[in-house]
Amino acid sequence: MRRIRFILPTHICNYNCIYCHHEGCISSPDINLITPMEFKKKINQIIDRDQTFGGLVISGGEPCMFRTLHEYFSPIDFPEKILVTNGSLLNVELFQRLYKAGLTQVNVSIPSFQNLVYQQLTNQKNYHLNQIAFNIGKCSKYNVLMQANCVLKKTEKLNEIWIKTYIDKMISYGIRSFTFIENLYEQGIPGWSLQLFKNATFLKFERRENRGYLYYYKNKYPIFIVSCGVDTFYEYPKNEYGDLYISCDGKEYVPSW
Numbered sequence: 001m002r003r004i005r006f007i008l009p010t011h012i013c014n015y016n017c018i019y020c021h022h023e024g025c026i027s028s029p030d031i032n033l034i035t036p037m038e039f040k041k042k043i044n045q046i047i048d049r050d051q052t053f054g055g056l057v058i059s060g061g062e063p064c065m066f067r068t069l070h071e072y073f074s075p076i077d078f079p080e081k082i083l084v085t086n087g088s089l090l091n092v093e094l095f096q097r098l099y100k101a102g103l104t105q106v107n108v109s110i111p112s113f114q115n116l117v118y119q120q121l122t123n124q125k126n127y128h129l130n131q132i133a134f135n136i137g138k139c140s141k142y143n144v145l146m147q148a149n150c151v152l153k154k155t156e157k158l159n160e161i162w163i164k165t166y167i168d169k170m171i172s173y174g175i176r177s178f179t180f181i182e183n184l185y186e187q188g189i190p191g192w193s194l195q196l197f198k199n200a201t202f203l204k205f206e207r208r209e210n211r212g213y214l215y216y217y218k219n220k221y222p223i224f225i226v227s228c229g230v231d232t233f234y235e236y237p238k239n240e241y242g243d244l245y246i247s248c249d250g251k252e253y254v255p256s257w
Contacts, residue, residue: 001080002242003055004046008072009033009248013062015086016123019111019151019183034250036071042250043076053244059084061248064094073101080104084149088127090135095142105145107179108136111153113169121153133173140174147177152193154183160200167217178217182227191227 013020034042047053056078063069064085073081083098087108095103111121115129140146148170152158167178182193194213197203203215203223215223245253 001054002052002244003057003080003082004043004053004244004246005057005059006039006072006246007060007248008058008063008069009061009066012065013060013086014065014088014124014126015062017086017109017111017151018121018123019153032249034248036068036075038250039072040075042246046244052242054078055080055082057082057084057243062086062089064089069094070097070101073098073103076102078102082107084109086122086127087132087135090139092138095139099142099144103144105147106139107147107149108132108175109149109151110170111151113166136173136175140176145177146173146175147179148175149179149181151181151183152196154192158193158196160196160202163196163200164202167221167223171221177222179224179226182225194225194227197223197225 043056056073056076058069058072058081060066062085063083069083081102082105083103084107087106087110090106090108110118110129110132112118113129118129119125119127136146150166163180170178180193180197182191197213197215198205200215203217204219206214206216206222208214209224212224212226215225217223245255247253
C-alpha cells in the first residue's frame with residue numbers, strides 16, 4: 001500500500017536523538033503550517049491525480065506536541081493511519097482522540113531497552129523508559145497495532161542476546177510488531193547489521209522485501225529489518241517505493257536518503 005507521509009511539525013521535538021536525520025526539517029520560525037482543512041484539500045488533490053494511495057503516516061519532530069494532531073487524521077478517509085512518535089507524550093486522552101480519528105497503528109521509536117542508554121541516545125533526562133512502557137500499555141488495550149522502531153547502532157555492542165532481550169522487553173510493554181533500522185550515519189560497510197539477524201536462531205525468515213528482510217519471532221511477531229545493504233536499496237530511484245512526502249508547510253519533497 002502506498003502511503004502519504006506528513007511531517008508535522010518538523011521543527012518541534014522534546015528529544016534530541018543522536019541518530020535523527022531531521023528529514024524534511026524546516027527550522028524557520030516563520031513557517032506557514034498547513035491547517036487540517038488545507039491538508040485535506042492537499043490530500044484530495046493528490047488522490048485526484050493518483051488513486052493508488054491508501055495510507056497516511058504522520059511523524060515529526062514529535063507530533064504529539066501538537067494539540068490538534070487528531071484533526072489532521074480525522075478528515076482523511078484512508079484505511080491505514082499511522083503515527084510515528086517517541087511515545088513520551090502519548091497519554092490516554094490524546095490517544096482516544098486519535099483513535100476516534102481512525103488511527104490504526106502507532107510506531108514508537110525506542111532505541112534501547114536499557115534506560116541509561118535510552119536517555120543517552122535521545123539526549124534527554126526527563127523521560128524514563130518506564131513512562132514509555134506505561135503509555136504503550138495503556139494504548140495497547142485499543143484495537144491499534146503498536147510497533148517499535150529501533151535504530152541499530154554499533155556502539156550498543158549488538159548480538160543475538162541483545163536482540164532477543166529487546167524484543168521480549170518490548171512485548172512486555174504491549175508492542176506487537178518491530179522494525180529495526182540500520183543507522184545510515186555510522187561508518188562501515190552497508191548491511192553490517194544483516195548478519196546479526198541471519199544468525200539469530202530464534203527468528204524465522206519469511207521473505208526478502210524492498211530495502212530489507214521480514215522475519216517472525218515465535219511465529220507471531222513480525223520483525224522487519226531495514227538496511228542499506230540490501231541490493232534493492234540502490235536499484236530504485238528515490239521515492240520509487242511509492243511513498244509521497246509532505247513537509248509541515250504542505251509542500252511535497254523527495255527524501256535525501
